[in-house]
Amino acid sequence: xxxxxxxxxxxxxxxxxxxxxxxxxxxxxxxxxxxxxxxxxxxxxxxxxxxxxxxxxxxxxxxxxxxxxxxxxxxxxxxxxxxxxxxxxxxxxxxxxxxxxxxxxxxxxxxxxxxxxxxxxxxxxxxxxxxxxxxxxxxxxxxxxxxxxxxxxxxxxxxxxxxxxxxxxxxxxxxxxxxxxxxxxxxxxxxxxxxxxxxxxxxxxxxxxxxxxxxxxxxxxxxxxxxxxxxxxxxxxxxxxxxxxxxxxxxxxxxxxxxxxxxxxxxxxxxxxxxxxxxxxxxxxxxxxxxxxxxxxxxxxxxxxxxxxxxxxxxxxxxxxxxxxxxxxxxxxxxxxxxxxxxxxxxxxxxxxxxxxxxxxxxxxxxxxxxxxxxxxxxxxxxxxxxxxxxxxxxxxxxxxxxxxxxxxxxxxxxxxxxxxxxxxxxxxxxxxxxxxxxxxxxxxxxxxxxxxxxxxxxxxxxxxxxxxxxxxxxxxxxxxxxxxxxxxxxxxxxxxxxxxxxxxxxxxxxxxxxxxxxxxxxxxx
Amino acid sequence: xxxxxxxxxxxxxxxxxxxxxxxxxxxxxxxxxxxxxxxxxxxxxxxxxxxxxxxxxxxxxxxxxxxxxxxxxxxxxxxxxxxxxxxxxxxxxxxxxxxxxxxxxxxxxxxxxxxxxxxxxxxxxxxxxxxxxxxxxxxxxxxxxxxxxxxxxxxxxxxxxxxxxxxxxxxxxxxxxxxxxxxxxxxxxxxxxxxxxxxxxxxxxxxxxxxxxxxxxxxxxxxxxxxxxxxxxxxxxxxxxxxxxxxxxxxxxxxxxxxxxxxxxxxxxxxxxxxxxxxxxxxxxxxxxxxxxxxxxxxxxxxxxxxxxxxxxxxxxxxxxxxxxxxxxxxxxxxxxxxxxxxxxxxxxxxxxxxxxxxxxxxxxxxxxxxxxxxxxxxxxxxxxxxxxxx
Numbered sequence: 014x015x016x017x018x019x020x021x022x023x024x025x026x027x028x029x030x031x032x033x034x035x036x037x038x039x040x041x042x043x044x045x046x047x048x049x050x051x052x053x054x055x056x057x058x059x060x061x062x063x064x065x066x067x068x069x070x071x072x073x074x075x076x077x078x079x080x081x082x083x084x085x086x087x088x089x090x091x092x093x094x095x096x097x098x099x100x101x102x103x104x105x106x107x108x109x110x111x112x113x114x115x116x117x118x119x120x121x122x123x124x125x126x127x128x129x130x131x132x133x134x135x136x137x138x139x140x141x142x143x144x145x146x147x148x149x150x151x152x153x154x155x156x157x158x159x160x161x162x163x164x165x166x167x168x169x170x171x172x173x174x175x176x177x178x179x180x181x182x183x184x185x186x187x188x189x190x191x192x193x194x195x196x197x198x199x200x201x202x203x204x205x206x207x208x209x210x211x212x213x214x215x216x217x218x219x220x221x222x223x224x225x226x227x228x229x230x231x232x233x234x235x236x237x238x239x240x241x242x243x244x245x246x247x248x249x250x251x252x253x254x255x256x257x258x259x260x261x262x263x264x265x266x267x268x269x270x271x272x273x274x275x276x277x278x279x280x281x282x283x284x285x286x287x288x289x290x291x292x293x294x295x296x297x298x299x300x301x302x303x304x305x306x307x308x309x310x311x312x313x314x315x316x317x318x319x320x321x322x323x324x325x326x327x328x329x330x331x332x333x334x335x336x337x338x339x340x341x342x343x344x345x346x347x348x349x350x351x352x353x354x355x356x357x358x359x360x361x362x363x364x365x366x367x368x369x370x371x372x373x374x375x376x377x378x379x380x381x382x383x384x385x386x387x388x389x390x391x392x393x394x395x396x397x398x399x400x401x402x403x404x405x406x407x408x409x410x411x412x413x414x415x416x417x418x419x420x421x422x423x424x425x426x427x428x429x430x431x432x433x434x435x436x437x438x439x440x441x442x443x444x445x446x447x448x449x450x451x452x453x454x455x456x457x458x459x460x461x462x463x464x465x466x467x468x469x470x471x472x473x474x475x476x477x478x479x480x481x482x483x484x485x486x487x488x489x490x491x492x493x494x495x496x497x498x499x500x501x502x503x504x505x506x507x508x509x510x511x512x513x514x515x516x517x518x519x520x521x522x523x524x525x526x527x528x529x530x531x532x533x534x535x536x537x538x539x
Numbered sequence: 540x541x542x543x544x545x546x547x548x549x550x551x552x553x554x555x556x557x558x559x560x561x562x563x564x565x566x567x568x569x570x571x572x573x574x575x576x577x578x579x580x581x582x583x584x585x586x587x588x589x590x591x592x593x594x595x596x597x598x599x600x601x602x603x604x605x606x607x608x609x610x611x612x613x614x615x616x617x618x619x620x621x622x623x624x625x626x627x628x629x630x631x632x633x634x635x636x637x638x639x640x641x642x643x644x645x646x647x648x649x650x651x652x653x654x655x656x657x658x659x660x661x662x663x664x665x666x667x668x669x670x671x672x673x674x675x676x677x678x679x680x681x682x683x684x685x686x687x688x689x690x691x692x693x694x695x696x697x698x699x700x701x702x703x704x705x706x707x708x709x710x711x712x713x714x715x716x717x718x719x720x721x722x723x724x725x726x727x728x729x730x731x732x733x734x735x736x737x738x739x740x741x742x743x744x745x746x747x748x749x750x751x752x753x754x755x756x757x758x759x760x761x762x763x764x765x766x767x768x769x770x771x772x773x774x775x776x777x778x779x780x781x782x783x784x785x786x787x788x789x790x791x792x793x794x795x796x797x798x799x800x801x802x803x804x805x806x807x808x809x810x811x812x813x814x815x816x817x818x819x820x821x822x823x824x825x826x827x828x829x830x831x832x833x834x835x836x837x838x839x840x841x842x843x844x845x846x847x848x849x850x851x852x853x854x855x856x857x858x859x860x861x862x863x864x865x866x867x868x869x870x871x872x873x874x875x876x877x878x879x880x881x882x883x884x885x886x887x888x889x890x891x892x893x894x895x896x897x898x899x900x901x902x903x904x905x906x907x908x909x910x911x912x913x914x915x916x917x918x919x920x921x922x923x924x925x926x927x928x929x930x
Contacts, residue, residue, distance in 0.1 A: 081895065081896055086888075088888050090887055090888070091887035091888035092887070094892050095887060095892055095896075097622045097892075098622075098623055098885075099615070099623055100896070103896075
């Protein structure tokens with residue numbers, strides 16, 4: 014562990030600035046203090062205990078009051094008169110700080126041990142210096158830490174996060190659109206891949222990620238139709254449970270082909286499936302008594318057939334391809350940022366592809382851990398637009414797999430990183446399993462409360478802070494950070510595809526050239 | 540219990556409203572207007588001004604009382620571009636033990652003495668105007684129990700008990716302690732030092748004597764305040780937000796009514812201005828013949844007026860000490876106009892800001908005082924209210 018300049022000394026020798034004193038009744042979790050300047054929310058302070066212990070705290074609330082300018086003072090003239098008499102000298106400043114950890118243990122052993130007893134009223138409250146905070150937050154990549162950014166209130170102090178804790182205990186990155194979610198993902202992915210040779214899989218719903226790291230594997234994922242489960246076909250074809258007849262005939266066809274195709278090539282699996290359903294349709298049209306398909310089912314079979322035609326037309330060869338690689342390591346490359354570009358497929362297909370590969374990944378990791386041949390390294394799985402693939406109120410295939418990963422991933426080295434601008438629409442089982450949070454600007458109260466309910470350490474005061482965060486500023490919580498921190502996240506250094514379009518620039522730079530040729534409609538005589 | 544109260548209120552609603560209407564009814568509306576001088580003040584900000592206020596609080600234990608008193612003068616100086624560049628607070632506080640009787644009156648008296656003493660200190664600091672919270676008349680005639688007993692009789696007993704030199708002792712100590720604010724802090728009430736030996740074997744008679752001596756101290760410091768003000772040409776204005784005074788009601792309207800002067804002008808006038816100044820034609824009270832107090836107070840009158848600084852704002856009472864033969868020869872109305880102009884310049888929301896700030900500085904909350912009492916380590920002593928779960 015890095016020892017910052019000067020912090021090896023006794024804290025008494027550091028001559029930390031006194032910012033104020035503890036007031037009122039105290040507890041072992043938090044204190045109010047009066048201050049000589051307005052405390053900054055997110056700033057760290059140190060409380061001097063009577064037994065010589067020092068405890069680090071984070072300011073969660075800051076207030077300035079003046080007993081002579083109370084909220085009942087309604088007249089502007091009255092306040093102006095009070096100002097003429099220098100009423101400002103009666104301003105008082107009060108802060109609330111959550112007590113986080115005993116400083117000596119935090120610096121010497123890197124362990125955040127919370128105090129079990131409160132400080133005394135009138136105890137000194139000191140400013141946490143950059144040296145002290147560097148000793149807490151600066152870590153080495155060889156120990157599994159990557160840099161995320163700097164402390165907002167201490168811009169000279171970099172903040173590192175622990176990747177082991179991130180993968181083992183999962184992560185959620187939550188914010189409104191444009192607050193810096195994708196940048197945060199990019200910063201983490203780049204450093205995990207480049208500095209730790211990590212393997213990351215990004216489910217990129219908008220195909221917005223480019224060269225996030227020095228080793229990038231962009232994939233337009235394909236699936237062999239023969240590898241798809243019956244449930245995945247239901248989802249691909251949009252067969253809801255109430256479409257029971259269509260499901261029934263698909264199941265029948267799927268089972269018949271499966272039983273025969275074990276000895277046959279699987280390249281034509283989708284065509285075989287279609288042929289089989291076409292047979293059912295023909296059977297339903299026969300008038301002899303020996304037919305096995307009732308004519309009443311003809312409509313349902315025809316509907317199913319149409320859906321299968323549509324599926325083949327839209328995705329046959331491109332997404333559903335017998336050429337899909339069989340080995341997982343050829344799709345999710347070890348030591349790479351693997352980006353599944355799903356911007357061109359609709360939600361159902363994205364759901365099937367994602368769930369398909371996540372299931373395979375988890376199964377292979379299980380095999381690897383069991384000593385069999387499987388996927389060889391842990392993977393951090395980043396799911397963009399998590400509220401789409403893992404929704405709270407709908408059933409998706411990905412949701413089921415993610416629930417398994419959330420529960421079992423820790424044991425097998427599959428870490429989740431859920432990214433969303435609508436946290437309240439994410440499945441609560443999945444979100445509550447993410448011990449680590451990077452929460453950027455969040456405005457919608459429902460989202461805030463939902464995130465709080467899924468987080469052990471997000472206090473009401475920090476919650477109130479979320480709407481006022483600037484772009485790129487985030488509250489970072491969980492085991493991956495030595496302490497809860499208000500962080501200005503580094504810039505990724507490359508342009509994301511998901512940013513706002515510079516509409517006016519595009520308009521200003523565009524020209525409409527009338528080349529005299531007739532347009533399409535004129536050409537065809539309309 | 541609240542349900543009983545609601546039932547009583549429902550039952551007595553008409554009766555209560557009728558009683559209140561008696562207060563607000565006045566048969567002399569036009570007469571009131573005759574006594575109200577509409578005046579739009581021309582603010583004239585003084586270079587410096589002081590606001591003085593005080594506060595007192597007590598906790599009664601079984602057999603004795605712990606009280607706290609505080610007073611402060613806030614001095615604003617260095618007027619530049621409409622703002623005062625300097626603000627200094629001169630404050631004094633005291634905490635002590637008293638035993639019955641007359642505890643509440645005596646604690647109030649201590650507060651008044653401290654207020655006057657910090658006001659005197661403020662005048663040592665180059666101040667143009669001193670604004671005092673409260674009524675000069677009230678200060679001079681209280682504590683009321685002394686009015687029921689012939690004061691001269693008690694003072695005769697004082698002479699016998701303590702010797703005639705007790706009065707000059709008080710005056711000498713006053714002179715000494717009024718030299719600086721620190722000296723006042725060291726000895727807030729000089730009478731206590733003079734009478735300290737007897738407080739431990741006190742009976743009701745001795746208690747009366749000590750209260751009389753404390754009253755003498757108050758009269759002496761008020762005399763010093765007014766004398767210094769005249770000597771240094773510093774107007775001292777006594778300002779009351781609330782008052783039960785009926786000077787105008789009784790003298791000019793002759794009505795047997797519970798209405799007070801301040802209600803009369805508050806509810807029956809609206810414009811900014813002031814009531815026709817009233818100067819008493821006789822001394823406030825026959826004062827004791829010790830330390831030359833009778834001679835001084837025989838010449839003292841109080842110029843009384845009620846003031847409103849802006850249309851629709853609150854009316855407050857202003858008393859200006861007036862010494863026959865020494866005070867300025869201006870007409871009373873012109874004196875009051877100047878005062879109103881000054882008050883307007885230092886007021887926001889119709890009330891002088893220096894008094895507003897002094898009030899907040901000196902305010903003693905019960906919670907804070909009980910914390911202090913707790914810190915004294917006497918919580919094992921009983922107040923008698925413990926049975927109610929109170930303190």
